[in-house]
Amino acid sequence: MKKIMEIKDLHASINNKEILKGIDLDLYEGKVHAIMGPNGAGKSTLSKTIVGHPDVEVTQGEILYKGKNIIDMEPEERALEGIFMAFQHPVEIPGVNNAYFLRTALNAKRKHLGLPPLNAAEFLRLLKAKLKELGMKEEMIHRSLNEGFSGGEKKLNEILQMEILEPDFVILDEIDSGLDIDALKRVSDAVNKMRDGKRTFMIITHYRKILDYIEPDFVHILKDGKVLKTGGIELVDALEREGYKVFGES
């Protein structure tokens, strides 16, 4: 198994409050890692730290991605290197056409890879195919980015972006929150289709349901800004039965 990301003794603060207190975590190429933990454990902060959110200040430790420390890289550089996060709350950007945004993002990536940009017609063909796969309406091509989308549509739009950008490392930050069962199934199917043995997924969730659809290779339990336990799906079973107290204090 090849490590795609190694997180070593990671300490990080938001507004001068330390949230991550020494995370050690290895993530493997082609695997699905589920991150669970009680509210305030630092799950969302961990994902924000990986993608370089400006609110997060890293005070100690490193994140090696493909062997390179990415702590000082700009968010867009990390994105171009293949790190993608499906947001828990995708923002609305009025007046910015969804298709235009997606093409700009894809062409930024293609430029980074030394590939020629896709023109509008080529891109539209790609986009329409992906929309069909995801069972999304074509009208969303013409709509403004996330504006007026329902909760489910926003999450599907995140998945659409993932499919178009074909990242190597995908963080799904509570993608299951606010999804009905049909939408959850569609999102899960899309993720499973993207599991190609190379692409790594980090699924942050509170609930077991999504892990029934997307089977994780590893489950990590976070508590108080540290990784409390690493194992397989059996950790989730224990959690379901008895709650986080089952893991006690390490």
Add this chain to the structure above:
Amino acid sequence: MGMEKVEKLINSDYELGFEIDIEEEKAPPGLSEETIKFISRKKNEPEWMLELRLKAFHAWQKMEEPHWAKVTYPPIDYQSISYWAAPKKALESLDEVDPEILRAYEKLGIPLEEQKALAGVAVDAVLDSVSVKTTFVEELKKLGIIFCSISEAIRDYPELIKKYMFSVVPMTDNFFAALNSAVFSDGTFVYVPKGVKCPMELSTYFRINAQNTGQFERTLIIADEGSYVSYNEGCSAPSRDENQLHAAVVELIAHKDAHINYSTIQNWYPGDIEGRGGIYNFVTKRGLCEGENSKITWTQVETGSLITWKYPSCILKGDNSVGEFYSVAITRLAQQADTGTKMIHIGKNTRSLIVSKGISAQKGQNTYRGLVKIHESAVGAKNFSECDSLLIGDRCGAHTFPYLESKCANAQIEHEATTSKISEEQLFYLRQRGISEEDAVSMIVHGFCKDVLSKLPMEFAVEAKALLDLTLEGAVG
């Protein structure tokens, strides 16, 4: 990281701030009857025009500079300004246009002949006080369309000038309009005869070049019954340490079933972050929808000037006439803009639409000021206004002053206003998708302005979008 960086992004250089090295003839600073006679003489004007100018001057002397707008600036010394500057050589044909000027226009991205010819645009260019060259005149003439400098029109079409000039903006309308009426240097005149749809975009490019000079152009556009014309103006000025005054007047008249589209891309020198240099832009623009079913559309993209005081307006006199105002105003550095529109509903079933987008960054202060006035006679009148403000950073300001007056019981007035900030979350979202911070800011701003930019004629929309990017971009990091 974060918003400070965004501020840096929008702190870009003014790329049109060069000076054209040509020999200029300039009137000595100061304003008196002598100055006005000098201007009138230089322009070979008929006696009646001089008399009108002097009348305006005497009225102006009794008027006071208005200070109700939300802008502050040191007192203007009207005696220190030169009211006339012109390239020394007389200009008859394009061959005689000083190559320096042509090069300057090229640098400005306004190819005077060939390139605009390809684009099908007729151009009049006004450098300081004189119209440098009007292209396509002959072709337009075949259709009966008059497109010339206002000086030529005064000499060649006195009846039209006497009938229409001052008819929409009276010479004593306001302090700056009166000043303009006294000293106006040049500008553009357009007449489109009955039933003629002008087949090309008409365009004027204004540039202030000479130092310590004011620019006072005057534009008059008449669309006769059933005609259509689309007119565009652009402007720029060199970077200077002193402030320069620009006080223009634009009058539009749309007769029955006529439609005038008037677009402006205003890019006068904005001054620096401390407010040094930069143009004082005090402009009176007004259109009269004289006839039934007439329509006037104002579209403006305002990125320049230190101070902007400008309210392109429509008087909706004809029944079923329509007035529209689409505006994007960006204030950054130390710029202050107080801009908006007036929609005066007089005729029955008149309709007006106002879409205003203000963007403020750095120390910029952006004010929307608009009046919707519905007279008793305007039965069935409708207005819709939308005023949105976007703030970038925490040192800028956005202000909205909508005035609504209705004397008609069944009129409908709707007003919507929003103020928002470019949020960290929006920026971060786009950057997480691999889009650079600079492109992300540009994308958000373009999205915000979309409803207005889509109203510009295509070639000018391209120019406006490029200008927006130029205004927003800068040295990263």
